[in-house]
Amino acid sequence: MKPPVALTIAGTDPSGGAGTSADLKTFGALGAFGTSVITAVVAQNTQGVAGFEQLAPDFVRLQLENLLADVRVDALKIGMLGDAATIRVVAEVLRGRPARYVVLDPVMVAKSGHRLLAPEAVAALRDELLPLVDLVTPNLPEAADLLGQKEVDDEAGMAAQLASLAHLAPGVLLKGGHADGEESVDLLAIDGATHRLTAPRVTTKNTHGTGCTLSAAIAALRPQRADWVAAVTDAKAYLSEALRRADELEIGHGHGPVHHYHAWW
Numbered sequence: 001m002k003p004p005v006a007l008t009i010a011g012t013d014p015s016g017g018a019g020t021s022a023d024l025k026t027f028g029a030l031g032a033f034g035t036s037v038i039t040a041v042v043a044q045n046t047q048g049v050a051g052f053e054q055l056a057p058d059f060v061r062l063q064l065e066n067l068l069a070d071v072r073v074d075a076l077k078i079g080m081l082g083d084a085a086t087i088r089v090v091a092e093v094l095r096g097r098p099a100r101y102v103v104l105d106p107v108m109v110a111k112s113g114h115r116l117l118a119p120e121a122v123a124a125l126r127d128e129l130l131p132l133v134d135l136v137t138p139n140l141p142e143a144a145d146l147l148g149q150k151e152v153d154d155e156a157g158m159a160a161q162l163a164s165l166a167h168l169a170p171g172v173l174l175k176g177g178h179a180d181g182e183e184s185v186d187l188l189a190i191d192g193a194t195h196r197l198t199a200p201r202v203t204t205k206n207t208h209g210t211g212c213t214l215s216a217a218i219a220a221l222r223p224q225r226a227d228w229v230a231a232v233t234d235a236k237a238y239l240s241e242a243l244r245r246a247d248e249l250e251i252g253h254g255h256g257p258v259h260h261y262h263a264w265w
């Protein structure tokens with residue numbers, strides 16, 4: 001069987017744990033052929049972000065149009081976009097239905113606290129991009145920002161915000177990694193139903209790129225699974241194992257990357 005082709009539109013990470021690096025490794029590990037379009041070049045390592053250079057929006061458009069004129073893309077994952085002009089370019093390309101499946105990780109702030117999306121671009125992300133994707137995967141701070149509400153830290157609060165977010169995008173995976181508890185609980189609203197996905201919380205400081213890895217895994221697996229619930233369930237299982245194996249790597253001195261082991265599913 002031919003592998004599905006997955007595309008990531010995202011920023012870079014020289015230390016290999018987040019952004020396009022995480023996405024391409026995840027695609028490969030899960031049997032998809034990976035392609036990439038860069039939105040911003042980020043100077044970052046496992047300890048934090050030193051700064052980033054946004055590529056000109058027209059150049060992002062050129063990369064996308066050039067790729068899509070030649071290569072069939074089955075699944076698209078969108079990560080860091082950086083500013084409103086880049087969001088608008090991606091929205092315009094999405095209106096041409098470049099891929100059957102589209103997942104958006106609404107990257108706003110890196111784990112280290114550095115902003116990766118201009119604050120004034122949150123409204124463009126919410127109003128212009130969310131309606132055009134199949135699934136959006138906010139963490140708890142991103143959900144609060146998208147809704148203009150306070151950040152929640154328990155499941156009741158997550159359920160309420162999930163319901164509100166479901167009015168903004170066709171599908172929502174609200175990730176509970178930032179909450180406490182023995183289990184890391186995510187809530188999925190898709191096709192009119194809600195699903196609760198749990199995994200034992202792994203005790204590790206090596207959590208750099210968990211959100212990037214999860215959304216890339218969903219994109220890689222969706223063409224290989226019958227529906228979104230199956231793709232998200234298996235993507236979370238892949239991420240959980242990548243987190244459990246993260247301490248084997250010993251990359252850098254801060255929050256190291258998760259281990260993109262080859263699952264060969």
Ligand SMILES: Nc1ncnc2c1ncn2[C@@H]1O[C@H](COP(=O)(O)OP(=O)(O)O)[C@@H](O)[C@H]1O
Pocket residue numbers: 138139140175176177178184185186199200201202203204207209210211212214236239240243
């Ligand atoms: N320590 C952990 N143990 C197990 N799963 C985790 C842990 N931290 C995060 N996750 C899971 O990783 C995924 C990304 O979560 P989260 O940290 O909320 O997003 P982000 O990386 O975008 O901030 C979610 O599926 C979440 O449940």
Ligand SMILES: Cc1ncc(COP(=O)(O)O)c(N)n1
Pocket residue numbers: 010011012013018019020042044079080107109110111112116207208209210211212
């Ligand atoms: C290019 C890029 N995209 C996304 C993240 C978020 O990942 P994290 O929240 O783990 O820092 C990042 N640090 N860099």
